[in-house]
Amino acid sequence: xxxxxxxxxxxxxxxxxxxxxxxxxxxxxxxxxxxxxxxxxxxxxxxxxxxxxxxxxxxxxxxxxxxxxxxxxxxxxxxxxxxxxxxxxxxxxxxxxxxxxxxxxxxxxxxxxxxxxxxxxxxxxxxxxxxxxxxxxxxxxxxxxxxxxxxxxxxxxxxxxxxxxxxxxxxxxxxxxxxxxxxxxxxxxxxxxxxxxxxxxxxxxxxxxxxxxxxxxxxxxxxxxxxxxxxxxxxxxxxxxxxxxxxxxxxxx
Amino acid sequence: xxxxxxxxxxxxxxxxxxxxxxxxxxxxxxxxxxxxxxxxxxxxxxxxxxxxxxxxxxxxxxxxxxxxxxxxxxxxxxxxxxxxxxxxxxxxxxxxxxxxxxxxxxxxxxxxxxxxxxxxxxxxxxxxxxxxxxxxxxxxxxxxxxxxxxxxxxxxxxxxxxxxxxxxxxxxxxxxxxxxxxxxxxxxxxxxxxxxxxxxxxxxxxxxxxxxxxxxxxxxxxxxxxxxxxxxxxxxxxxxxxxxxxxxxxxxxxxxxxxxxxxxxxxxxxxxxxxxxxxxxxxxxxxxxxxxxxxxxxxxxxxxxxxxxxxxxxxxxxxxxxxxxxxxxxxxxxxxxxxxxxxxxxxxxxxxxxxxxxxxxxxxxxxxxxxxxxxxxxxxxxxxxxxxxxxxxxxxxxxx
Ligand SMILES: Nc1ncnc2c1ncn2[C@@H]1O[C@H](COP(=O)(O)OP(=O)(O)O)[C@@H](O)[C@H]1O
Ligand SMILES: [Mg+2]
Numbered sequence: 018x019x020x021x022x023x024x025x026x027x028x029x030x031x032x033x034x035x036x037x038x039x040x041x042x043x044x045x046x047x048x049x050x051x052x053x054x055x056x057x058x059x060x061x062x063x064x065x066x067x068x069x070x071x072x073x074x075x076x077x078x079x080x081x082x083x084x085x086x087x088x089x090x091x092x093x094x095x096x097x098x099x100x101x102x103x104x105x106x107x108x109x110x111x112x113x114x115x116x117x118x119x120x121x122x123x124x125x126x127x128x129x130x131x132x133x134x135x136x137x138x139x140x141x142x143x144x145x146x147x148x149x150x151x152x153x154x155x156x157x158x159x160x161x162x163x164x165x166x167x168x169x170x171x172x173x174x175x176x177x178x179x180x181x182x183x184x185x186x187x188x189x190x191x192x193x194x195x196x197x198x199x200x201x202x203x204x205x206x207x208x209x210x211x212x213x214x215x216x217x218x219x220x221x222x223x224x225x226x227x228x229x230x231x232x233x234x235x236x237x238x239x240x241x242x243x244x245x246x247x248x249x250x251x252x253x254x255x256x257x258x259x260x261x262x263x264x265x266x267x268x269x270x
Numbered sequence: 271x272x273x274x275x276x277x278x279x280x281x282x283x284x285x286x287x288x289x290x291x292x293x294x295x296x297x298x299x300x301x302x303x304x305x306x307x308x309x310x311x312x313x314x315x316x317x318x319x320x321x322x323x324x325x326x327x328x329x330x331x332x333x334x335x336x337x338x339x340x341x342x343x344x345x346x347x348x349x350x351x352x353x354x355x356x357x358x359x360x361x362x363x364x365x366x367x368x369x370x371x372x373x374x375x376x377x378x379x380x381x382x383x384x385x386x387x388x389x390x391x392x393x394x395x396x397x398x399x400x401x402x403x404x405x406x407x408x409x410x411x412x413x414x415x416x417x418x419x420x421x422x423x424x425x426x427x428x429x430x431x432x433x434x435x436x437x438x439x440x441x442x443x444x445x446x447x448x449x450x451x452x453x454x455x456x457x458x459x460x461x462x463x464x465x466x467x468x469x470x471x472x473x474x475x476x477x478x479x480x481x482x483x484x485x486x487x488x489x490x491x492x493x494x495x496x497x498x499x500x501x502x503x504x505x506x507x508x509x510x511x512x513x514x515x516x517x518x519x520x521x522x523x524x525x526x527x528x529x530x531x532x533x534x535x536x537x538x539x540x541x542x543x544x545x546x547x548x549x550x551x552x553x554x555x556x557x558x559x560x561x562x563x564x565x566x567x568x569x570x571x572x573x574x575x576x577x578x579x580x581x582x583x584x585x586x587x588x589x590x591x592x593x594x595x596x597x598x599x600x601x602x603x604x605x606x607x608x609x610x611x612x613x614x615x616x617x618x619x620x621x622x623x624x625x626x627x628x629x630x631x632x633x634x635x636x637x638x639x640x641x642x643x644x645x646x647x648x649x650x651x652x653x654x655x656x657x658x659x660x661x662x663x664x665x666x667x668x669x670x
Contacts, residue, residue, distance in 0.1 A: 071613050100615045112607075113628055114631075124616055
């Protein structure tokens with residue numbers, strides 16, 4: 018059972034006017050088999066949390082710890098974190114010109130597994146993963162995310178999630194910008210991943226809409242760089258009804 | 271890829287007749303060309319055609335005197351190709367456009383000619399190796415493809431010397447000729463070359479300039495059309511490392527009707543004082559109705575301290591054209607791409623290689639000569655390995 022533990026995480030970014038504090042003491046434990054939703058208004062630091070866990074160089078961890086099964090994640094390079102079992106589905110997936118999806122997926126799979134996948138089963142797996150996300154097989158020959166629509170980019174993230182099959186998946190607003198069909202397709206992918214039983218999911222979202230398809234075990238309301246309130250699925254229902262108003266007032270003090 | 275003005279100067283003259291454009295192409299095409307060295311003053315670096323070039327390092331190739339060593343030229347090819355030595359002025363397709371070309375023309379002696387007979391279809395590439403050995407030398411090549419012939423000619427420039435060269439290319443009517451010119455001299459080598467091609471009626475020229483080594487390499491490629499229906503694809507790949515200057519200057523002169531030109535040059539730069547210059551001049555004259563042309567230059571700056579200049583110029587004297595366009599972009603290595611690949615488990619050095627080979631992928635695909643593309647992949651890998659070592663030692667120095 019994988020466990021991702023985030024303790025008292027403080028993160029800042031460098032700006033022209035010096036460092037700016039964004040995360041102010043985040044505590045979160047995601048055990049295998051659990052799905053956690055993080056909900057919060059724009060600018061509350063959700064992506065910062067996701068990127069900091071993945072190791073984006075822009076974010077400076079000023080204090081706190083992140084461990085995966087007891088291993089110090091913060092001490093690892095970005096690729097080591099991925100090989101340790103972390104996966105980040107990005108809010109804005111990056112285009113990589115000239116690198117085909119097929120080449121990218123095979124290179125990533127080889128890096129994660131430490132050996133090249135068996136050719137015969139791999140081609141089948143890729144085609145199935147694409148088909149499951151309602152993507153044409155010829156996406157394999159396209160360049161990574163280049164010329165993809167917003168929805169295709171998000172579905173491509175979930176294709177990678179299913180093929181790389183990490184221990185813990187962090188999904189940063191994978192639902193944003195999706196129409197209802199795409200939202201359902203993406204949610205089914207996440208649910209297939211979670212259904213394996215021992216996987217952790219950290220679902221970051223701005224809207225409650227995706228929670229009709231993916232049932233979280235825990236909901237955390239994220240305001241001003243920390244978890245303002247936690248609860249079960251009923252917390253999401255409250256947010257659905259009343260929005261973030263109550264938390265923003267509290268956050269503003 | 272993001273543009274960066276601090277590191278990188280990108281020519282932004284949208285059209286040569288736009289504001290801020292010092293030299294109209296019409297003037298450029300009327301710029302003196304001559305077989306006589308005395309018609310060109312020794313460049314001081316302030317001239318329009320030399321202002322990007324480190325002329326101080328080129329004194330030996332401006333001096334109107336015989337070479338100190340004749341470059342070694344050897345050639346091989348499949349049955350059908352003819353090699354011969356001919357008088358320098360036997361073709362006169364190219365006329366020197368600057369002092370270095372005029373010096374080379376006059377001191378190279380006879381020209382080495384590669385002839386592809388009428389209707390010959392060569393099954394294998396022709397190889398011409400030009401080795402300049404530690405001194406000042408000049409070479410003159412002629413490539414003449416007969417009507418309806420089909421051939422690939424690979425010129426490999428190597429060695430440690432200072433080389434001035436002229437290459438004259440004639441593509442016969444209806445012929446299909448691919449010329450790949452590889453510049454991979456040693457680190458201290460210098461090479462100033464001028465290529466002139468005359469594309470026949472309904473002929474197709476595929477010209478590739480690959481610069482992989484040399485302290486200063488400057489290749490001018492000039493294309494004219496002998497009749498309507500000609501098609502020129504002009505490709506270039508370069509990778510300048512610390513202290514290297516790689517310059518490509520193109521001039522496509524559309525005078526005949528219904529001809530095409532497509533220019534694509536891509537370069538990477540890594541290391542302190544790595545420098546590239548790309549000048550792409552396309553002139554569509556009044557008579558050249560139905561012209562279809564596009565030119566594109568892209569540069570990828572991999573480290574601090576490197577600089578790429580890119581100046582596309584397009585001048586159109588007739589409204590009756592199929593299409594004309596140009597684009598130029600210079601960007602730094604995109605760390606977000608690196609992060610994305612690493613976030614999928616791919617180690618940093620492999621991710622870096624993937625991004626750079628992705629950058630070159632389309633142009634390498636277009637080169638279409640397997641032995642050249644394989645060689646390119648290998649050399650680019652080597653260069654990236656060196657770049658990685660550089661940045662590792664830089665990190666060590668600043669104690670990261
Ligand atoms: N590089 C940066 N420079 C300055 N401010 C930044 C930078 N990155 C993020 N921020 C700020 O940090 C806050 C949190 O951003 P983010 O984590 O993207 O929030 P969310 O994902 O919840 O919308 C925002 O106020 C944002 O403007
Ligand atoms: Mg965000």
